[in-house]
Amino acid sequence: MNKRQFLKGSLALSAVAALHRQRAGAEVTVPRDNWAGTFHYHTDRVLQPRSVDEVCQAVKSVSSVRALGTRHSFNGIADSTSAQISTLGLTDFQIDPVAKTVTVGSGMKYGDLAKALDKAGFALANMASLPHISVGGSIATGTHGSGLRNGNLATSVRGLEFVAADGKVHTLRSDRDGDAFQGAVVGLGSFGIVTHVTLAIEPTYNMTQIVYRDLDFAQLEHNFEAIMNTGYSTSLFTNWQHHQAWQVWIKRRVDQDGSAPPPANFYGATLATQKLHPVLGQDPAKTTEQLNMVGKWYERLPHFKMEFTPSTGREIQTEYFVPFESAYQAVLAVESLRDQITPHLFVTELRSIAADDLWLSMAYQRRSLAIHFTWKPEWDAVTLLLPQIEAKLKPFSPRPHWAKVNTLRAAQIDGVYPKMSEFKQMRKQYDPQGKFVNSYMREEVLG
Helix, strand or coil, X not given: CCHHHHHHHHHHHHHHHHHHHHHCCEECCCCCECCCCCCECCCCCEEECCCHHHHHHHHHCCCCCEEECCCCCCCHHHCCCCCEEECCCCCCEEEECCCCEEEXXXXXXXXXXXHHHHHCCEECCCCCCCCCCEHHHHHHCCCCCCECCCCCHHHHEEEEEEECCCCCEEEEECCCCHHHHHHHCCCCCCCCEEEEEEEECEECCEEEEEEEEEEEHHHHHHHHHHHHCCCCXXXXXXXXXXXXXXXXXXXXXHHHHCCCCCCCEECCEEECXXXXXXXXXXXXXXXCCCCCCCEEHHHCCCCECCCCCCCCCCCEEEEEEEEHHHHHHHHHHHHCCHHHHHHHEEEEEEEEECCECCCCCCCECCCEEEEEEEECCCHHHHXXXXXXXXXXXXXXXXXXXXXXCCCCCHHHXXXXXXXXXXXXXXXXXXXXXXXXXXXXXXXXXXX
């Protein structure tokens, strides 16, 4: 080959590479920290495709990659030292009123989807405590709201579309694909880049929200299930001092529970007469309306309003799931560390979740109590505390939230997920060379 031919061939290859980069979506500037500013990502290369075809090209253009949504994770699940594919360009949606489903781009935020659904006369069964999170990321990590009759957000999934390591589009459906579907829905981003999710929807509904103050933990010994089953969704907030939950948030569906004035007393707790924030000292204007005011479902199911920064802002989060049958004993176990925990804690929230059959769901085949910690941004103190909390919870086979901070590793986590070995085998079918495997996946999941 002469120099002229070599240059011509090089230019042609460069043009093809440039075309692939263009089709893969633009490289965008995205903050290199999570939303709370407490985790730093290790690559500056972020692609943001705006179509499924561009996602396919993006996946083909890299040797290693992770999906990135709204950056609401607190650990390295979305991290990469090579490249990330932002899903925020995938925000289309299509409602099927006959099938009662919506197919939505994985980068759409739940708050935006909720408004669009309500405008069309539909609703979701549940939402998380904040509406700012993306559909794809929330589902991939088993994110949840509360209610012993309510599954996590992933249980509403009826179909999953993703681009696997081969750069091709794959689809799985609940009515067709059985184990493959149940294994991939809470997939931790390890099957590929999720592009669209089909969710079950229902007719729109209204809700109210009430708050009680100072529930003695002694009431939980014999009434825990009744308390958590009050209304549609119930949360308890505590700082672990004084053997009590300082707030009880109860969300009621008007079509199920009515909107009559609530009793002044709830298992010894007192009805709040002014709006409250679950974190003491924070502005309650950030929270969704309380005081039994009737509002749309998406204005009550989350704790925080879309237009405000949720919770406290700069924070660290941890969460463990234990069988609900052991809920009271687990609460007492954590409470025994109260004097070590409280100085570093903003608040703990206790929520309940219905059992499901999604392989890596934290509520897989067991009703669960979720014990959530919102920590002050004090990494050294938190990382010293977590092994102590995990040791206290060990008798209850805790499952940590996939997107929050913990010190458990794959060898410890394997035993609490009966389908973990099948998950690992199935994942390899879609990603045999580990294109979607990062340090987090190796250390906390695959081993």
